[in-house]
Amino acid sequence: MSNILFLPILVSLLGGALTLSFWRSIRWQKRVTLLSATIYLVVAIVLLREVMQEGYVVMQMGNWAAPFGISLVADVLSATMILLTGIVGFAAALYSMASVPDQHIRFGYFSLLQLLLAGVSGAFLTGDVFNLFVWFEVMLLASFGLLTLGGERNQMEGAIKYVTINLFSSAIFLSAIGLLYGTAGTLNMADLSVKLVGVEEQGLVNVLALMFMVSFGIKAGAFPLFFWLPASYHTPLVAVSAVFAGLLTKVGVYALYRFFSVIFIGDIDYTHTIILWLGILTMLTGVLGAAAQFEFRRILSFHIISQIGYMLIAFAIFTPLAIIGGVFYIAHHIIVKTNLFLISGLTYQLAGTHELKAMGGFYRQRPWLALVFLIPALSLAGLPPLSGFFAKYIVIKAGVEAGSWWAVGFGLLVGLLTLFSMIKIWAEVFWKSAPETDSPVDLSGHLSPWMLAPVIMLAMITVGIGFFGEPLYRLAEVAASQLLNPQGYIDAVLGGVR
C-alpha cells in the first residue's frame, strides 16, 4: 500500500519521458502534459488522505532495510507539499497550453517542466540526505533548461547568476554531506537523528548544521544570498516564473524545516536564533527591495524573498503554534504567489509590457481582471478575510506568545510595506488611466480560457482558505506536531531495525 509514495515521482518522470517521445507532435505533448498533471493531482490527494490516516507512509526502495537503503517517507508536511506541487503543476500545465510559443515546445518545454516537478516531488519525499542532493540536482538542471529556453540576452544574464550561485550552494551541500557521513556514518535522516546525539564533538555538529543552513538558505533565497532570485525570475516565460516562484524556493524552506526539526535538534537555542535573525533580515531586505522596483515581475520576485522571511521566523520560534503558522504560510504563499505571476502574464498579454509606468487603465477596461488581481494581492498583504491574514495572524500570535518581540514588530512592519507594494501595482496597472501615447493602448484583446482558468482556480482556493480555513489549519496542526516530535518519524522509518 505504501507503493503510492513513489507515484508522484513516477508520474512526472513518465510524463516527461513520454513528451520526449512525442518530440515532433506539439498537440500530443500538450495532451500528455495535461493527463500527467491531472493524474499527479489525484495521486497527491490520495497520498494526503493516506498519510492523514496512517500518520507516516514509508517505503524502502528495493526493499533494503532502513538505514542501509534509501527510504521514501511522507509525513503530513511532505504530503501537503506534494499536493501543493500538484496544484501548481496543474495550474502551470493549463496556463502553458495557450501561452507557450511553439518554438519553446519544440525544444522540450513540457519535458523540462515535468522533470522539474519530478525533482521537486523527490526532494519532498526522500528520507535520505544524499538522495535529497540528487533530487535537488534533477530539479536544478530542469530549471536551468526552463530558464534559458528562448535564449534572449536577459535570460542568459540572469541564468549565469542563477546557475553559479546554485552550483556553489550544491558544492557546500555536498561537502556538508561528506563531513556528515564522516561524523555519523549514516545518511538516513531518521538514523542521523538518533546517531548525532551520541557524537562527542557537538561543535562539529553545529558547524555541519550551519553548512546545511547556508546551502538551503541560498536555495530558499534567504538573506544575505538572495540576489540571484530577483536577477533571474523575471526573465523566462511567465508560466515558468510562476512555477519557480511557487515551488523552487519552498523546496529550500522545506529542507530547512526537515533538517532543523529532525536532524539538528541538539542545540536549538543556537541554530534557531540564527534562523530567526536570518528570517527578520530576509523579510526586511525583500520588502524594501520591492519598494524600489517598477517592473511587475521584479516586485513580485522581491516579495518572494520577504515572504520566505515569515516562513523562517515562524520556524525559528519553534513552538507548536508557530510551526502551524509556518506550514499554513507556506501553503497560502505557494498558491498566492503562483497566481500573482500568472496574472502578470495576463496583463503582459494585453498591455505588451511589464513596466508599471507604461501600463494603466485596466480597471476601466477589464474590471474582472482587476478583481482577480486584488484577491491574491490583498491576501499577500494579509488583509482579512483572505488566506494571508490567517497565515500572518497565526505567525504573529505565536511570536507574541513566545515573546519574540523583534520578530513580531518586523513582521507587522513588513506586512504594512507589502500592502504598500501591492497598492503600488494596483494604482499603476489597474487604477490610473492609461498613459498618453501616440497610439492609445487597447486592452480589449482576447484572453485564452486556458490562461484564465488556472488564475480563477487559484483565486478561488485563496478565498476558500480564507473562509473555510479550518481543514488547512487541522492539516498544519498535525504537520506541526509531527515536526516537533521527531520520534514518530524515527520509529516509522527505522521500524524494528533498531
Add this chain to the structure above:
Amino acid sequence: MEIVLACCVGILFASATYMMLRRSIVKLVMGLIMLSNAANLVIFTAAGVVHGKPPLLDEATKTVVAGVADPLPQALVLTAIVIAFGVLAFSVVLIRRAYEEVGNDDIGQMKGTDT
C-alpha cells in the same frame, strides 16, 4: 595521507573561489569545475581513507572487520561526479550562448537584469 588530501581540498576551494570572483566567464566555469572537484574530495577524505583493504566482509564470520574500507563514499563520489559532469556541460554551453548574446566575456557587463 588525510593531511595531504585535506590541504588539497583547502587549496581547491580557495582557488575555485578566486576563479569565480574574476570577471571572465571562462574563469567562472573553471572555478565551478574546481569547486565540484573540491566537494568530491571532501567526501572521499572525510569518510576515511583506508589503504590496501578490500571492502569485503570477513569470509568466516560474515561480519565487518575493523579497519575495512567503506565502499559507500566511492559510490557517493561517483554519483556526484556524474551529476557535476552534466551540470558543467550545461554551464559551458550557457557561457558560450551568453558570450554570443552579450558579445563580451566580461561578467561586469552582464548586469542588465540587476537594477
